[in-house]
Amino acid sequence: MTDPIVIERLSKEYGQYVALNDLSLRIEKGVCVGYLGPNGAGKTTTIKILTNLLRATSGRAYLNGEDVINHPKSALDHVGAVVETPEFYPQLTPRECLSYIGTIRGMKSSAVAERTHAVLEQVKLLEVVDNRTRTFSKGMKQRLAIAQALLHEPAVLILDEPTSGLDPRGMVEVRDMIKELKKTDITILMSSHLLNEVQEVCDKVAIIDRGTLLTYDSVQHLSATKGTTVVINTLNPITAAEFRAVKALRGVRALKRIETLTLVAQLDGGTKEQFTVLRGILATGVKVTSFIPRRGAIEDVYLSLIPEGEF
Amino acid sequence: MAPSSARQIGTVVKYELLKYLRGRRLLAIVLLTIIISSIFLIVPPAIGTQYEKDPKEFIGQMLGFLGILSILSATFFGADAIVSEFESKTGFLLFPNPIRKEVIFGGKFIASALVSVGTIALYYAIAITSVRVIDGSIPANTGLSFAYALAYLFAILAISYLFSAIMSSSVYSLILTFFSFFLILPIVDAVGSIAKFKPWFSITFAAGIATYIFDIPYPTDKAFTTTTGPQAASGASQTLSLTQYYPEVQLSLYVMGAYFIVALILSVLLMRRRQM
Numbered sequence: 001m002t003d004p005i006v007i008e009r010l011s012k013e014y015g016q017y018v019a020l021n022d023l024s025l026r027i028e029k030g031v032c033v034g035y036l037g038p039n040g041a042g043k044t045t046t047i048k049i050l051t052n053l054l055r056a057t058s059g060r061a062y063l064n065g066e067d068v069i070n071h072p073k074s075a076l077d078h079v080g081a082v083v084e085t086p087e088f089y090p091q092l093t094p095r096e097c098l099s100y101i102g103t104i105r106g107m108k109s110s111a112v113a114e115r116t117h118a119v120l121e122q123v124k125l126l127e128v129v130d131n132r133t134r135t136f137s138k139g140m141k142q143r144l145a146i147a148q149a150l151l152h153e154p155a156v157l158i159l160d161e162p163t164s165g166l167d168p169r170g171m172v173e174v175r176d177m178i179k180e181l182k183k184t185d186i187t188i189l190m191s192s193h194l195l196n197e198v199q200e201v202c203d204k205v206a207i208i209d210r211g212t213l214l215t216y217d218s219v220q221h222l223s224a225t226k227g228t229t230v231v232i233n234t235l236n237p238i239t240a241a242e243f244r245a246v247k248a249l250r251g252v253r254a255l256k257r258i259e260t261l262t263l264v265a266q267l268d269g270g271t272k273e274q275f276t277v278l279r280g281i282l283a284t285g286v287k288v289t290s291f292i293p294r295r296g297a298i299e300d301v302y303l304s305l306i307p308e309g310e311f
Numbered sequence: 312m313a314p315s316s317a318r319q320i321g322t323v324v325k326y327e328l329l330k331y332l333r334g335r336r337l338l339a340i341v342l343l344t345i346i347i348s349s350i351f352l353i354v355p356p357a358i359g360t361q362y363e364k365d366p367k368e369f370i371g372q373m374l375g376f377l378g379i380l381s382i383l384s385a386t387f388f389g390a391d392a393i394v395s396e397f398e399s400k401t402g403f404l405l406f407p408n409p410i411r412k413e414v415i416f417g418g419k420f421i422a423s424a425l426v427s428v429g430t431i432a433l434y435y436a437i438a439i440t441s442v443r444v445i446d447g448s449i450p451a452n453t454g455l456s457f458a459y460a461l462a463y464l465f466a467i468l469a470i471s472y473l474f475s476a477i478m479s480s481s482v483y484s485l486i487l488t489f490f491s492f493f494l495i496l497p498i499v500d501a502v503g504s505i506a507k508f509k510p511w512f513s514i515t516f517a518a519g520i521a522t523y524i525f526d527i528p529y530p531t532d533k534a535f536t537t538t539t540g541p542q543a544a545s546g547a548s549q550t551l552s553l554t555q556y557y558p559e560v561q562l563s564l565y566v567m568g569a570y571f572i573v574a575l576i577l578s579v580l581l582m583r584r585r586q587m
Contacts, residue, residue, distance in 0.1 A: 051407035053587040076409040077313050083587075086403035091333035092326070097404075103322045104410050106314040132333075148404065158407075 002065035004029050004156045004187040005050070010059035012045050012211070019045040021211035023059070027189060027204075032182050034198030034205045034219075035191040036298070038306055042211040043191040044084070047160045050189075051081045063156055077105075080149030081158040085142050085165050090134030094125055094144050097133065101148050112151075119147040122177060138165040146174065150181075157181065159190040163197060175201050199298045207305055214305045223270030223297040227253060230274060231294050232263040235287035242286050249280040261289075270297065313409035316417075323410075323418020324425070331426055336387040340430050343383065347376045348437040366446040367525045373438040374456065374522050377431070378515070381464045382492040384430050388423035389471030390488035391481035393582050398481055402587050412583050420472060420575070427464055435460070452524045459521040459564070466514055466567040467492055469574035476581035509556045514570050516556070517563035530557045 005027035012020040020042045027033050037043050048054040050061055052072040061068045066075035088097050095116055102112035120126045123143035128136075133144065142165045149157060162178070163171040178188065178201050192198050198205060199219055206216045237260050238246070246263070247255040251273045254266040267277055278291050313319070331337040351373050355362050363369040393416070396402040405415060435457050443449055471488040478484035496515040503510040509532065510516045523530055533555050538548040 048587060053403070053406055055586060073313060073409045073411055076407060079407070081407040083403045083407060084400065087400040088404060089326075089330055089401055091330045096326070096329065100322065100326045101404070101408060104313070104319055104408050106312055106318075145404070 002062070003027060004064050005189055006060075006062040007046065007050075008060040008062075010046070010049060010061055011057045012042070012049065012054065013057045019211050020049075020056070020059075023208065023211060023213055025206055025213060025216060027187060029187055030182075030185050031204055032178065032188040032190065032202045034202035034298075035189055035208070036193075036195065036198060036205060036302060037191075037208040041209045043208065044160055045211075046208075047081075047083055047158055047189070047191060050158055051079070051083055052076060053083060078152075078155040079158060080152065080154035080156070081160075082142075082145040082149045082162055083158075083160045085138060086145050088133040088136070088141060088144060090132060093130045093132055094120060094147070095129045097144065098148055098151055102151055105152050107152060115151050115153070119150045122150065123147045124173065139167055139170050142166055143170065143174075146177070155186060157186055157188045157190075159188065161191055161193065163192070163194065171197070195299045195302055205298055205301075207302060209306055215301065219298065220270060222301050224268070224273075226297040226300045227269060228267045228274060228297060229294040230265045230267055230277075231290070231292045232265060232281065232288060233290040233292075234261050234263070235289050237261060238263065238286055242284055245284040246281050246286060249277055249284075251277045251280075264294070316411060316414045319410050319414045320418045320421065323415055324422045327419055327422030328425065331388070331422070337426060340380070340383055340387055340426075341433070344380060344430055344434050344437070347380070348373070348434065348441070352441055362445045364446065366442050366448050367450045367527075369446055370438050370442045370450050370453065371522055371525050373441070374435075374460075377434065377460055377521060378463075378518060379493070380430060380434055381427070381460065381467060381518075382489060384427035384464065385467040385471040385492070386485055386489045388426055389420075389468045390475055390485045392419045392423060392472060393475040393578070393585075394478050394484050395475075395481050397585060397587060398479070406587065413579055416472075416579050416582050420468070424465065424468060427468055428461060431457075431460055431464055450525055451527070456521050456524050459518075459524060459560075462564060462567045462571075463514070463518040463521060466570040466574070469571045469578065470514070472578040473574040473581070476578040476585065503556060504553050505551075507554055509554075511558065511562055512566060514567060517558050517566045519558045520560050520563045523557055524560070529560065532556050 007025040010023045049056050063075040068075035098116045204218045207214045251268045256264050474484045500516045
């Protein structure tokens with residue numbers, strides 16, 4: 001069976017500048033992929049080519065087995081996309097905008113009405129369903145953009161920095177929404193600058209720089225390989241015996257006291273290993289007041305792959 | 312599954328018309344049409360003069376403003392139709408859907424043509440009603456005049472789409488469209504009269520057939536002289552030899568048709584190639 005998103009040797013050049021350089025990527029069905037890279041790495045260029053907003057210089061891209069470069073109409077049929085923060089026609093209301101997009105996609109009017117209610121409720125815009133979009137904030141437009149991408153229940157969802165422009169609550173809500181969507185068969189490609197967001201939401205990570213794919217791996221595997229740094233705060237100063245006992249726990253690579261009540265531990269693996277180590281620490285009698293992963297595995301991988309000075 | 316292109320064109324037309332109805336431009340052009348018409352109907356009695364007795368003269372005078380209404384229609388409804396999708400980022404919403412750019416173009420063009428034709432039709436309707444009420448008859452060739460006016464309208468609408476597909480800013484496209492037809496080409500037409508070349512290729516010159524068609528027989532080119540200069544009264548004047556050129560109906564229709572087809576094809580090609 002064809003993978004829902006297939007990119008083969010994709011290149012995009014703007015004169016001398018190479019935005020994408022022979023990029024190949026194959027995303028399996030039902031997987032949520034975080035697409036990471038510094039500014040100008042080629043993330044948005046890839047997404048724009050996949051959504052027929054840009055023409056590739058060479059290479060191929062397929063969505064649900066359809067060639068998006070030569071047959072964009074059929075390729076985009078089961079795809080929902082949010083690219084940058086799109087603007088909406090200021091004269092139209094969210095209901096009319098969604099009706100426009102739904103009708104273009106061939107949805108029946110009853111289905112459009114039903115799905116409009118559902119997606120606007122999902123993005124919490126139901127109260128303003130009949131207000132003109134000219135008065136909407138950037139965050140509201142971003143929510144509406146997500147709503148239109150979900151309107152036709154796509155098999156593939158392509159999101160370009162979906163939490164951009166949202167307030168902290170909005171960001172959490174969008175992440176929760178993506179987590180809910182992951183329970184279905186949907187395939188998601190999501191670019192982001194927020195590494196923690198990607199670690200929290202995505203199953204796999206693709207990191208690109210200067211138009212070249214540097215790594216494509218599962219979050220679980222990367223976590224297991226890179227381990228996690230954890231800051232441990234205790235109620236009382238830890239004794240030498242307790243320190244030795246914690247250091248000897250399985251999964252603890254290194255342990256360092258940085259303040260009287262604060263330790264930093266380098267652990268193997270990801271969240272499961274963190275749980276095992278925390279249980280072990282508590283078993284030694286150390287009174288733990290907090291146990292905070294300081295930096296995610298994705299962040300470690302990202303920083304090791306992207307040279308200093310790139311943003 | 313995405314519907315046929317024909318159905319998608321219908322959808323684009325519907326929502327473009329809705330945008331026009333909700334926007335101010337449609338209201339503005341309708342008001343202008345009514346104001347211009349009212350000037351002809353209100354001013355003569357207001358200043359104590361009578362309406363033109365000859366129906367041909369009366370409707371000819373009214374239709375003298377046809378050009379500006381056509382230009383305003385093309386400017387309002389065509390000049391930023393394409394560029395605005397790119398400039399205001401609404402293209403990020405529309406283009407990632409299973410719809411061809413040609414279909415979007417077609418829908419937009421049909422919608423703008425419908426409201427522009429409506430505007431011109433309204434103006435003709437007011438002019439015909441007025442001449443019927445005031446002079447009791449409708450001049451011959453009014454139907455032909457309307458047909459020629461539409462030919463001009465379609466040609467300049469297509470050119471306004473071409474500007475919209477080329478320019479990177481809506482404001483530049485609006486300015487270029489308006490001043491090309493309102494100022495630049497009319498200057499070319501006027502220079503032709505002095506420099507003794509017939510500007511048959513100029514679309515604003517060709518547009519004259521919509522009003523000259525009321526003249527029976529249809530006028531032909533004629534040379535004449537005029538005296539000019541500050542000392543004209545004292546005998547130190549200059550004699551200027553001019554030619555009054557008239558557009559030929561058939562050639563003008565070909566010119567307008569050529570502008571329409573070439574501009575439309577180029578606009579579609581440019582829009583297809585344009586990237587976000």
